[in-house]
Amino acid sequence: DAGVIQSPRHEVTEMGQEVTLRCKPISGHDYLFWYRQTMMRGLELLIYFNNNVPIDDSGMPEDRFSAKMPNASFSNLKIQPSEPRDSAVYFCASSRDRGTGEQFFGPGTRLTVL
Amino acid sequence: AQSVTQLGSHVSVSEGALVLLRCNYSSSVPPYLFWYVQYPNQGLQLLLKYTTGATLVKGINGFEAEFKKSETSFHLTKPSAHMSDAAEYFCAVSDRRTGNQFYFGTGTSLTVIP
Numbered sequence: 001d002a003g004v005i006q007s008p009r010h011e012v013t014e015m016g017q018e019v020t021l022r023c024k025p026i027s028g029h030d031y032l033f034w035y036r037q038t039m040m041r042g043l044e045l046l047i048y049f050n051n052n053v054p055i056d057d058s059g060m061p062e063d064r065f066s067a068k069m070p071n072a073s074f075s076n077l078k079i080q081p082s083e084p085r086d087s088a089v090y091f092c093a094s095s096r097d098r099g100t101g102e103q104f105f106g107p108g109t110r111l112t113v114l
Numbered sequence: 115a116q117s118v119t120q121l122g123s124h125v126s127v128s129e130g131a132l133v134l135l136r137c138n139y140s141s142s143v144p145p146y147l148f149w150y151v152q153y154p155n156q157g158l159q160l161l162l163k164y165t166t167g168a169t170l171v172k173g174i175n176g177f178e179a180e181f182k183k184s185e186t187s188f189h190l191t192k193p194s195a196h197m198s199d200a201a202e203y204f205c206a207v208s209d210r211r212t213g214n215q216f217y218f219g220t221g222t223s224l225t226v227i228p
């Protein structure tokens with residue numbers, strides 16, 4: 001298996017623009033997680049899905065952020081409009097189960113909002 | 115709520131010396147416990163995990179951790195540090211009381227001095 005795939009690996013955009021981050025989880029994994037990592041706040045869980053359904057989005061910082069999982073093979077995280085404080089590395093992870101199993105992380109998307 | 119404390123955001127050891135990274139959790143019910151490693155510009159990968167059974171858990175790259183219920187700890191050790199061990203290490207817990215909600219610690223950056 002190719003592992004969790006994220007695209008793009010790097011994104012540079014200007015404030016106010018829409019940003020879309022993409023994730024392909026490992027086949028057969030029922031759970032998908034979106035995390036954000038910054039120096040100041042560390043690793044934060046934004047949202048997670050189970051069988052394509054959003055279960056907990058309490059970590060989504062504000063309405064500018066949205067995430068969807070239209071099918072078992074794809075999820076996206078959108079930021080509209082983007083702000084400089086959104087600059088971070090965004091990770092997608094997937095797992096077979098909720099708590100006892102390993103979460104497999106993608107390589108991350110480094111977002112810079114100017 | 116569950117919390118994970120990693121003592122020491124930065125740890126430096128000499129090559130060949132013992133590595134000890136500390137992790138404590140707060141829960142009256144022992145959670146599932148994990149250690150992840152993050153190399154520069156990469157996603158997190160699992161080093162080892164404890165769910166049930168033997169309290170001394172061996173992981174990849176010579177690392178091991180011991181679950182100590184009385185101390186609510188899950189410290190990570192390696193007898194002899196290699197230069198390639200330089201990375202960020204995250205302790206994580208899965209709280210059985212809250213549907214296995216996953217919590218990451220703030221991370222410990224390990225530097226290995228030649």
